[in-house]
Amino acid sequence: MVSVPLVHPDQTGLRELVRPSLRTVAAYDPGPSLTELEVRYGVKDIVKLNWNEDLFGLLPGVREAVIEEIRRAPLYPEQAYSDFRDLVAARTGADPAMVAPAHGIQALVFAVVAAFLNPGDRVVLPKPTYGLYRQACEAAGAEVLRVPSREYRLDLEAMLSAAQGAKLVFVCDPNNPTGDALAPEEWAAFLERLPHGCLVIVDEAYADYIAPKQRPSRVAEVADGRPVVVLRTFSKLFGIAGLRLGFAIANPDLIPCLDAVQEPFNVNRLALAAGMACLRDPAMIEARRRQVVAARDGFAAKLAALAIPTWPSQANFVLANPGGDDGRWYEGLVRRGFLVRRGSEFGLEGHLRITVGPEKLMTAVASAIAAVAAEQRGYDGP
Numbered sequence: 522m523v524s525v526p527l528v529h530p531d532q533t534g535l536r537e538l539v540r541p542s543l544r545t546v547a548a549y550d551p552g553p554s555l556t557e558l559e560v561r562y563g564v565k566d567i568v569k570l571n572w573n574e575d576l577f578g579l580l581p582g583v584r585e586a587v588i589e590e591i592r593r594a595p596l597y598p599e600q601a602y603s604d605f606r607d608l609v610a611a612r613t614g615a616d617p618a619m620v621a622p623a624h625g626i627q628a629l630v631f632a633v634v635a636a637f638l639n640p641g642d643r644v645v646l647p648k649p650t651y652g653l654y655r656q657a658c659e660a661a662g663a664e665v666l667r668v669p670s671r672e673y674r675l676d677l678e679a680m681l682s683a684a685q686g687a688k689l690v691f692v693c694d695p696n697n698p699t700g701d702a703l704a705p706e707e708w709a710a711f712l713e714r715l716p717h718g719c720l721v722i723v724d725e726a727y728a729d730y731i732a733p734k735q736r737p738s739r740v741a742e743v744a745d746g747r748p749v750v751v752l753r754t755f756s757k758l759f760g761i762a763g764l765r766l767g768f769a770i771a772n773p774d775l776i777p778c779l780d781a782v783q784e785p786f787n788v789n790r791l792a793l794a795a796g797m798a799c800l801r802d803p804a805m806i807e808a809r810r811r812q813v814v815a816a817r818d819g820f821a822a823k824l825a826a827l828a829i830p831t832w833p834s835q836a837n838f839v840l841a842n843p844g845g846d847d848g849r850w851y852e853g854l855v856r857r858g859f860l861v862r863r864g865s866e867f868g869l870e871g872h873l874r875i876t877v878g879p880e881k882l883m884t885a886v887a888s889a890i891a892a893v894a895a896e897q898r899g900y901d902g903p
Contacts, residue, residue: 540662541662542640542659542660542661542662543660546656546659546660547656549652549653549656552571555567555569555860558855558860562852562855562856564855564856564857564858565858566858567855567858567859567860568858568859568860568878568882569860569876570859570860570861570862570875570876570878570886571860571861571862571874571876572762572862572876573697573727573757573836573837573838573874573876574756574757574760574762574876575756575757575758575759575760575762575837576876576877576878576879576882577760577809577812577813577878577879578760579760579761580759580760580798580799580802580805580806580809581802581805582798582799582801582802582805583760583761583795583798583799585798586794586795586797586798587764587791587794587795589794590790590791590793590794591790591791593790594790594791596790597786598786598788598789598790598793600785600786602622602788602793603617604793604797605620605622605768605788605793605796605797606620606622608797608800608801609622609768609770609800611800612800612803613740613770614740614741615740615743615744615770616744616773618773618776619740619743619744619770619771619772619773619776620768620769620770620776621768621769621770621771621776621779621780621783622766622767622768622787622788622793623766623767623768623769623779623783623787623788624765624766624767624787624788624789624792625754625756625765625766625767626724626726626752626753626754626756626767627653628765628767628783628787629752629767629768629769629779630653630654630657630722630724630752631657632769632779632782632783633689633722633750633752633769633779634657634658634660634661634663635661635782636775636778636779636781636782637688637689637720638658638661638662638663638688638689639661639662640661640662640663641662641663641664642663642664642687642688642689643663643664643665643666643686643687643688644658644663644664644665644666644687644688644689644690644691645666645668645680645683645684645687645689645690645691646658646665646666646667646668646690646691647667647668647669647670647675647676647680647691647692647693647696648667648668648669648670648868649670649696649698649699649867649868649869650691650693650696650697650698651693651697651724651726652867654691654693654722654724655667658689663689666683666687668680668683670696670699673699673701673832673840674699674701675692675696675701675703677703677707677710677711680711681711681714681715681716684715684716684719685716686716687716687719688718688719688720689719689720689721689722690715690719690720690721690722691721691722691724692721692722692723692724693723693724693726693727694708694723694724694725694727694728694737695727695728695730695731695834695835695836697724697726697727697836698838698840698862698864698867698869698872698874699832699834699840700727700832700833700834700835700836700838700839700840701832701833701834701835702728702731702835703737705735705736705737705738708737708739709737712742712747712749715748719748720748720749720750721748721749721750722750722752723739723749723750723751723752724752725739725751725752725753726752726753726754726756726757727757727835727836727837728753729757729758729759729806729810730757730758730810730813730814730817730835730836730837731835733807739751739770740770743770743771743772746772749771750769750770750771750775751769751770751771752767752768752769753767753768753769753770754766754767755767755792755795755796755799757836757837758806758809758810758813758837759796759799759806760799760809761792761795761796761799764789764791764792764795764796765788765789765792766788766792766793766795766796813837813877815880816877816878816879816880816883817834817836817837817838817839817877819880819883820839820875820877820883820886820887821834821839823883823884823887824839824841824887824890827887827890827891827894829841829842829843829890829894830842837876837877838874838875838876838877839874839875839877840864840869840872840873840874840875841872841873841874841875841890842864842871842872843871843872843873843890843894843897844871845871845897846871847863847864847865847870847871847872847873848863848865849897850863850873850893850897851863851873853889853892853893853896853897854873854886854889854890854893857889857892857893858889859885859886859889861873861874861875861876862874862875
């Protein structure tokens with residue numbers, strides 16, 4: 522095969538065809554792969570605790586549903602997704618006309634941006650929070666205002682002030698990377714004072730970990746015509762991140778707009794089958810929620826015993842504050858077979874975000890953290 526010399530992109534002038542708002546926006550950086558880390562550190566079988574994936578195994582019935590559905594893989598899924606919308610509606614209390622399926626919350630974030638934002642529109646985000654909101658909005662040419670949190674909690678008062686003249690406000694509840702959740706009364710007061718003409722996009726990726734009676738009733742607010750769009754995912758508690766499935770709950774007038782900016786057949790058959798298998802057994806989901814919460818709180822207690830503070834979490838991860846250089850903590854844990862998320866990636870220097878798994882795994886993680894702590898105490902610097 523004859524190789525063709527590559528012309529440097531700067532010499533073609535093709536980049537000038539790209540929308541100006543995109544020229545300075547970096548693609549989402551997932552970090553190094555496990556293979557790269559294994560080669561770099563000489564460690565095998567690294568456990569991923571950095572993406573908040575489910576580590577408890579497939580829920581009962583999911584495997585069987587996928588195997589049954591795969592024989593229909595030659596056929597496109599039903600475009601209307603009627604069965605899925607009906608089941609989501611039955612489990613959430615929404616009307617089916619309020620449901621927009623998608624292949625994950627990421628797709629919904631970009632759909633929301635495509636549906637509502639014009640270049641120059643103002644968007645308000647908390648800081649720190651999930652980084653994709655900023656990427657999507659800046660790619661669309663929006664003006665992004667980031668409002669710093671106060672002591673790990675969303676500063677709702679400051680966000681309301683920033684929302685004057687804004688079109689969208691993004692709220693991640695519980696927030697990523699802190700795990701902090703808004704109390705229902707906090708949320709109600711915030712929504713009551715929201716400026717007219719502003720829409721709140723609420724990412725509830727981690728809301729399934731909150732006890733049902735403690736969650737804000739946002740579906741009812743959407744049904745009442747409040748300016749709220751709720752985003753949900755099957756990647757966390759439901760444990761099918763690799764299949765990519767999520768949905769939005771919004772005013773029925775907005776659903777056709779969200780559908781229109783997504784590609785046809787945007788959710789695959791296997792994801793739909795797996796998601797519906799999860800939704801059909803609420804008792805199973807509640808049992809899994811309790812299992813994750815128990816493991817999370819037990820792990821936080823283990824860290825407390827090591828004198829490592831954690832922020833109270835309502836998600837499937839713990840934000841720990843061991844102090845010092847989080848890069849050194851990160852490397853020390855990778856060398857012991859555990860991949861965590863550095864807080865400095867979110868502007869939280871000295872912190873680690875650690876996904877929670879079964880108790881036996883988290884006991885091993887706590888032991889590794891204790892070993893790194895001992896190593897850190899013996900470190901005299903360069």
